[in-house]
Amino acid sequence: MRLYDTITRLRAPLVSAGYGNTKRNWAAATSTEFVVHWSTKSVTEVVGDEARTVTRGKVLGGPDLDLEATDRVLYDGDLYEVDGDVMKSPRMGQLHHVRAMLRRITTTGA
Numbered sequence: 001m002r003l004y005d006t007i008t009r010l011r012a013p014l015v016s017a018g019y020g021n022t023k024r025n026w027a028a029a030t031s032t033e034f035v036v037h038w039s040t041k042s043v044t045e046v047v048g049d050e051a052r053t054v055t056r057g058k059v060l061g062g063p064d065l066d067l068e069a070t071d072r073v074l075y076d077g078d079l080y081e082v083d084g085d086v087m088k089s090p091r092m093g094q095l096h097h098v099r100a101m102l103r104r105i106t107t108t109g110a
Contacts, residue, residue: 005038057102
């Protein structure tokens with residue numbers, strides 16, 4: 001597997017949001033770089049009177065790719081959210097690679 005694209009993982013701590021609730025504090029997020037294989041697919045559609053572009057990214061990384069469903073990823077200047085669970089693939093009893101789907105939605109008024 002060829003890994004040659006660099007992503008920055010952003011992980012925000014949980015903080016109190018009052019009334020016993022918690023939320024992510026993205027202003028205090030830590031960042032870590034990983035080398036991965038990246039692929040992208042983009043689709044534009046109009047929902048109601050709003051033009052929307054959904055860009056999906058797929059990352060494939062080695063066993064050192066520490067990514068969680070609540071993380072965000074910065075790639076090529078664009079911010080993505082992890083879309084669903086991170087998939088960890090073992091081979092012969094050891095973690096072989098990690099895959100994740102990412103999503104970025106941008107909207108503009110029509």
